[in-house]
Amino acid sequence: MEDSSAILCQISCLKDMLDQVNEEMESSIQITREMESEIVRCSEAEAALATREAELTERLYASQFELVGLAAVTAESRKSVTSTEQELRSLQKKRDEIQERMIRKREEFIRQCLEFQRGIDQGEGERLQSLLAEKESLEKEIDIFTKRNHALQSSFSTALKEMVKDLQDSGTGMAISLLL
Numbered sequence: 001m002e003d004s005s006a007i008l009c010q011i012s013c014l015k016d017m018l019d020q021v022n023e024e025m026e027s028s029i030q031i032t033r034e035m036e037s038e039i040v041r042c043s044e045a046e047a048a049l050a051t052r053e054a055e056l057t058e059r060l061y062a063s064q065f066e067l068v069g070l071a072a073v074t075a076e077s078r079k080s081v082t083s084t085e086q087e088l089r090s091l092q093k094k095r096d097e098i099q100e101r102m103i104r105k106r107e108e109f110i111r112q113c114l115e116f117q118r119g120i121d122q123g124e125g126e127r128l129q130s131l132l133a134e135k136e137s138l139e140k141e142i143d144i145f146t147k148r149n150h151a152l153q154s155s156f157s158t159a160l161k162e163m164v165k166d167l168q169d170s171g172t173g174m175a176i177s178l179l180l
Helices: 002-179
Strands: none
């Protein structure tokens, strides 16, 4: 019996040890489950962070693309400004040349006008005076001819009226003698 009690004692000891191992195993399983749960949470967080990283990378590339586009537009704008400035200088130069030409032509015109006036004052004035005198003479002749023409028309009209009256009178006398 002693053997059986020793065996029972050993079995009891072994059972206690087995219970202790089972508890430790359950504790280890619980820790493992917690670790797996933590791993799943970490994986989800890692996936969320990867998604966020992809979004940020996409924004970065879009910003870089936009920045490159803006740089290109800036470069083209600078070229356009330079070209416009050159064109403006060219137009200003042409304007200055045209103004200079106009000033020269105006001065030449003034000079020619002054020469013309001097010519009129010196020799052309006499010619102009003779032409004006001739004009006045012709206007007087026209006036005289107009008066003569008016007088002739008046006398012709009077003579014509007298002839008509004479014809009417002689016609009345003839008509009376024919009636008698």
